[in-house]
Amino acid sequence: MRTDDLIEALVQDRAAVAGKPRAALSVAVTSGALIAAILFLTVLGYRPDIATAAETYRFLFKFVFTLTLAATMIWLIFTIVRPEAVPGLRLLALAAAPVLIILAVVAELSVMPSSTWMPRLIGKNWWFCLTVIPSLAIVPLAALLTALRRAAPADPGLAGALAGLASGAIAATLYASHCTDDSPLFVITWYSIAIGLVTIVGYFAGRRWLAW
């Protein structure tokens, strides 16, 4: 096929231009989070003592962590939809949520006696945490990946991994309102593993479906 013929084929192909990737991403984030929230509220629901829990720093900090992670990852995803966008220094945003949780862990270790560290780390619900977070992340991840198919990320694996981090963080935010393990030691261990699993899935899904 000659290049001129290919150009002619492209000119003749007047299929509607796909929608703008950023608009699609906004819809994906909103609807993905909303569906996950409905799912969460119908199947699990928040913990019964949420009013008293909301007065403790540990409980509140879980949301500071997960929402920071969600916000930074969603922001990063929006910056990489164009092929010429190089994330560069913006990737430093990846560090925001980890820095927060590490500071919280340091604080926890300094105020709690060492004999309580392990029980706090293991908690009561770790297995539940590892299953619920990835399950709740499925819908937001699928929505984000679908929207990203309209984009042209220079690195499809990175785009998929960021989508995994964002969906894992959205799921973790919901789960945090149900879980009674509030210690940062629990959060840094099990939330990270759960979100990490979603990120790995996102990475491979990105390489598979976001290549263009």
Added chain:
Amino acid sequence: MLMRAATAGDEAAYRTFLKAVTPAIRSLARRNLARYGLSAGDAEDVVQDTLLAIHLKRQTWDSDRPIGPWISAITRNKFIDQMRRRGHRIQVPIEDLAEVLAAEEPPAGLDGHDISRMLESLNEKQRNVVRALAVEGASVRQTAERLNMTEGAIRVTLHRAVKTLSAIYRESDK
């Protein structure tokens, strides 16, 4: 800008735009191939793959931004894909399209390397439509009459064919 008119559905402007950027893409591709001691003959694969991506990803160009870096990024990406397919591990510097706009003329009748195979990999219906519209220059209506299809069906088939062509490049990546 032509691309703006083209996204608004102006066929002639789109043709002019694609023809205008092709030499620059070709020269970027050749320059990169030469850097790896490869023949410029392979450039046409990169050119066609890039044109397909420009077409299928045109919604990712932000009309407030210059189009040069957008096109160079796509070309660079497609060049890297091409090299990976050949088992090279590479680093490509980011170049601005504007620097290479003074491109040499292509030899007449330039074919892509694998491109003769590409038309064959379309299904029969797609191949007939592409051949009629692109190679023979028939109008959509003529093609519809000749192939006994509706004009809508012709357009759908053409769009699928374009996507298939782009997928062929991607699948041969593995």
